[in-house]
Amino acid sequence: MPGPTATPSPLNTRRPIRQKPRIINTTDLGADPDDEQSMVRFLVCSNEFDTEGLIVATGCWKKSQSNTNMLDKIVNAYGQVYDNLKNHADGYPTPEYLRSISVMGQRGYGMGDVGTGKDSTGSEMIIAAVDKDDPRPVWVGGWGGVNNVAQAVWKVQKTRSAAELKKFLSKLRVFDILGQDDAGAWLAKNFPDLFYIRATGVYGWQPSKNDPYLRTHIQSHGPLGAVYPNTKWATEGDTPAFMHVYPNGLNDPGQIDQGGWGGRFSFTKKANIKSMSGVKTEMRFAPYSMYGNTSDGAKAIKRWSAGYNNDFEARMDWTMTSDYSKANHHPVAVVNGDTTRQVLEASASAGSSLTLSAAGSSDPDNNSLTYKWSFYQEPSSYKGPVSIKNRSSASVTVVIPSNASGKNIHMILELHDNGSPNLYAYRRVIINVK
Ligand SMILES: [Ca+2]
Ligand SMILES: [Ca+2]
Incomplete structure (x- = not known):
C-alpha cells in the first residue's frame, strides 16, 4: 500500500511482495547432452527459485535410468563455485541442500513404469512438495518424459478422495518439453483439469551449435563451464521449462499467454499435440488436450535474447571470482x-x-x-x-x-x-x- 505521502498511482499494486517460484526439474540426463547444459544454466540461476527436487527421469531417448551420477557430477561442480556465487547474489541453495534433493525417479519408461509398486523417490518427492502447506503452486519441468508426475498423480488418485485429488491437481503445474513419453497424454486425457503445457517452440532461440559464445562465455568458465558439454543436436532444448518460471519481471508464469523467456502459450487448449518421434504409444490416449505454444513459437523467446544470453554469461562470471567488483x-x-x-x-x-x-x-x-x-x-x-x-x-x-x-x-x-x-x-x- 502506498504511504500517505505517495503520489496517487493508477497502478494496482495490491499484490504480494515478490516470492520465488517453486520448481522441480525432471531430467533424462544421459540422452541428449543438452540436459547437462540446461542443468548448468539452471544452477547458476538457482538463487531465483525455491528448488524442491532434481529428479533423474527417463524418456523416449533414454528408456531406463539407474543412478544419479551425471546429476551428482554437475551439482558437485556447483559446490566448487558456490562460495563465489553467493558473494554475487542472495539466495543460492547450498550444495548440501541440492544433494539432498538429487534423486532417482521412475527407472523405467513411460506408462509402463506407472502403477502399483512403482512409487519412486522422485514421484514421492513431487507428492510431498505439492502437499506442503504453501499456497504457491509447484512447477514441474519435464526435460524428458513425465512419468514421475504420472506416478504421483496415479497414487494420489488411488489413495485419496476426489476432493483431495482435485486440491492436489490444483497446485501442480507441468511444463513438458516436446513430449518425451506417453505419460503426458495419459495425464491430459484422465485429468483434464491439470495445468499442463507442452512446449514445442523450444529450438532456434539459443546460440547455435558450436557458437563461439558458448566456448568464450560458458565452457571456459571454471568447474561449471567444464561440465557444460558440446552441443550434439541442439543447445539447451529443455531450458525453456525453467525460463518460463524465471522471475525476471517480464511475466507471471501462471498467465501463460503473457510471454517471457520460456515462450508464450495459448489458454485455448490444443488437441493431441504430438510428442517427439520416439514416442509411439500416446495416441491410445487420444483425444487429449494441452496448452501449446502460440503461433509466434520460439520467436517469443528469441525477442529477449540479449537479456538471457547476457544473464547466463554474467552468472558464469560470478562463478569465477568472489570479488563482487569484478563482475556485473x-x-x-x-x-x-x-x-x-x-x-x-x-x-x-x-x-x-x-x-x-x-x-x-x-x-x-x-x-x-x-x-x-x-x-x-x-x-x-x-x-x-x-x-x-x-x-x-x-x-x-x-x-x-x-x-x-x-x-x-x-x-x-x-x-x-x-x-x-x-x-x-x-x-x-x-x-x-x-
Ligand atoms: Ca532432455
Ligand atoms: Ca550492473
Missing part, C-alpha cells in the same frame, strides 16, 4: 514506485494519456541505465498501434487509443545497464482500457 550485477527496474518484480495492472480511459515512470530504478554497480518502453502487441487484446512519447526515457506517456475501450495494452519496460555484459531488468504493465 542486474539492475533493478521500478515502475511508479513499485519495487517488486510483479506484473502490474493499470486502468485508463480510451483517448486519455497515462504516464509510467521508471524513476528510482537503480543498479548495484552504479552503472548507468538505458530505458526502452514498448507496446507488446502479441499478448495484448488491443492490436492497433499505440503511441508512446519519450520511449527511451525513464518516464513515458502512453497515449491510449480512442478505439481501445474494453481492450488491454501490454507495456514492457526493458532496461539495461552499461556493465559487461549489459544486464537487463524488465517490468510489464497491463493497461485495462475503460
